[in-house]
Amino acid sequence: MNPIVERVTQKIIARSQNERCQYLAKIDAAKSKTVHRSQLSCGNLAHGFAACSVDDKLSLKNMVKSNIGIITSYNDMLSAHQPYEHYPERLKNALHAVGAVGQVAGGVPAMCDGVTQGQDGMELSLLSRDLIAMSAAIGLSHNMFDGALFLGVCDKIVPGLFIAAMSFGHLPTVFVPAGPMRTGASNKEKVRIRQLYAEGKVGREELLESEANAYHSPGTCTFYGTANSNQMVMEVMGLHLPGSSFVYPDIPLRDALTDAAARQVTRMTEASGEYLPVGRLVDEKVMVNGIVALLATGGSTNHTMHLVAMAKAAGITITWDDFSELSEVVPLLCRIYPNGPGDINYFQAAGGVSLLVRELLKGGLLHEDVHTVAGFGLHRYTQEPFLEEGQLVYRDGPHASLDPEVISSLEAPFVKHGGTKVLSGNLGRAVMKTSAVPQDRQIIKAPAVVFDSQYAIDDAFNAGQLDRDCIIVVRFQGPKAIGMPELHKLMPPLGVLMDRGFNVALVTDGRLSGASGKVPAAIHVTPEAYVGGLLAKVQDGDMIQVDGTTGELSLLVEADELARRTPAQPDLSASHIGMGRELFSTLRENISGAEQGASCFKF
Known part of the structure; x- marks a missing residue:
């Protein structure tokens, strides 16, 4: 193992010892010596299988066959989730073929930041992650199930499902992707x-x-945003079947992989004799593998929050400092749009996850000695799935990139450090997706232009007020203020300013996720302005320094002057009502800061 990766892992293990022990004791207590539904009364059980077919009723009565709960994020408005429409039927048939039963335990909401971008609904987006976790928990709370299949792809959906899976960590679990659009x-x-x-x-x-x-068309958007970062991270963490993340939704190989996921979860149940609950599969090494995969591919900055919250649900404490230390030794091996020329389909064609895992294992940057849904050892994820005469088979994946412009090697990485940088200074802490930003644009020192709303920036841009070197400060966008919306609507005008030759950057306590593009952006600033962060005292014309190479985020104003200033206190009430936002007030009030995972849960 790379000594820095090993050191960070051991720090996480030591830091998490008490909480992890408590977590493992909890899931051990929830384990059943027989099928879980045997604990139900006759009335309970009758309600649980009342709508089943005659054969499934008989199977569920006999207390021998495993019952697998299916949690689905299907809706037919969003391209990434539309393919899930017929998955339950397919999964049930595959389960029947191996002597098990499947029931749809529940559905979870799935919203799309692409649809809500720049709209009021975006202020529900981050909050929806914890709601998704709670929705999935309700579905599994009936205690009818011996394993679980989670169907989800996009931004908050997979992290929310993961948190729910950890809450039911005594259940063997496989996550089932649906693939990208062409x-x-x-x-x-x-x-x-x-x-x-x-x-x-x-x-x-x-x-x-x-x-x-x-x-x-159906499938995930093809750029490397949070949705595809989810798939990348989940596969390298061993929660997808090898090679299943980036197969198109509408080809026979995708159907074969979906069937295989159903079969595989039954092999991990108590009845199989090879019991592997997901709460034990996911450990500190697995979480580090997820962070390494994110850094090596320049993945979504949303995961600097999501992975913190996901780990906490499994009794594991990771911090932004862990990201920062790992980033120093994990090279950027992928350039996937918006960080490079090719989209996720180009990545798949160039060698995909199997090549990425091979390279990272070769450099001692991933823990190989981990459990996965495909068996013990991450080497299994250097293989790729194929169909031979209609049967799913695995072969050794590529040993070298088929497109060095998309996937490089340890010997010739795109950048010697990871694609995400943690920034710190008197303005607080933040993250920057450096993989998307040209090297000569990563250090910006310029006067601030301050906005308390993203919607005011278009007017300033159209009036020519931003045609100069400047750092755009957009504050009161944090989790407690208005739910931390993504601010992608800002990227086209800021990109225009860069093309006009101006040195510009963005500093915000809002989000930008994986599609931030070429604009240097210090995002997720914490503490946020709404709870006393120094952002609330920044004024137009103040000099700010953003340095993506050293990790500096500084307001260059004397401390005495700052002490005399009164923090801005804009009226945010309009962002707390309408489009359902009034229903989420309790979540906003109880949410933690970005560095703590922006979560409402008290694990």
Whole structure:
């Protein structure tokens, strides 16, 4: 093992010892010596199988066959989740074929940041993660199940499902992906049209046509945002079947992998004799593997919050300092749009997860000695799935990149450190996705232009007020303030300013996730302005330094001057009502800061 990776892992193990022991004791206590439904009364059980077929009723009565709970995020509005429509039927058939039963235990909400971008609904997005966890927990709380299959892909859905899975950590669990859509309009063309629209040079009709050509069919969006980062991280953590993350939704191989996921979960149940609950599968080494995968691929900065909250649900404490230390030794091996020329389908064609895992194992950057849903040892994830005469088989994956512009090697990485940088200074702590930012743009020192709302920036841009070197400060966007919306609506105008030759950056207590693009952005600033962070005292014209190379985030104003200032206190009431936001007040009030996972749960 790389000594830094080993050192960080051991620090996490030591730091988490008490909470992890308590967690493992909890899931051990929840374990059943027989099928879980045997603990139910006759009336309970009758309610639990009342709607089943005659054969399934007989199977559930006999207390021998395993019953697998299916939690689905299906809806047919969102492209990533539409493919799940027929998964329950398929999974049930595959379970029947191996002598098990499946029931849809419940559904969870699945919203799309792409639809809500720049809209009021975006202020529910981050909060939905914990709601998804609670929704899944309700489905599994009937105690009818001996294992679980989680169907989810996009931004908050997978982290929320993971947190629920850890809450039911005594159940063997497999996560079942649905795959990306095929590549549509080129990324370069999409960005070009967006920036032309921001400059008023093309109209809404041209913009809509471009967007529809990019997002055009079932499957995840093909850029490397949070959705595809979810899939990458979950596979390297061993919670997907090897090679299953980036297979198209509508081909026979995807169906075969879905069937295999159903079979595999039964092999980990108590009845199989090879019991492996997900709460024991996921340990400190597995969490470190997830962080390494994120860093090596320049994945979504949302995971600097999600992985913290996910780990906590398993009794494991990780910090931003862990990300920072690992980032110093984990090289950037992938450039996937918006960090490079090719999208996730190019990544898959260039060698995909199997090649990435091979390279990282070769460098001692991943823990090989871990449990996975495919068996013990991460070497299993250097293999790829294929169909031979209709049967699923695995073969050794590529040993070298088929496109060095998309996947590099340990010997010639794109950058010698990871794609995410933790920043700190008197403004607080933040993260920057450096993998997307040109090297000559990672150090910005400029006067602040301060906004308390993202919606005011368009007017300032259109009026030419931002045509200068500046650092755009967008504050009161944090979790407690308004739910921490993503601010991607800002990227086209800020990209235009960069193209005009200005040195610009963004500093915010809001989010940008994995699609931040080329603009240097210090995001997730904590403490947020709403709870007393120094952001609330920044004024127009104050000099700020953002340094993605050293990790500096500093307000260059004398301490005496700052002490005399009164923090801004904008009226946020309009962001707390309408579009369902009033229903989420309790979550906002109880949510933790970004560095603590932005979670409402008290693990």
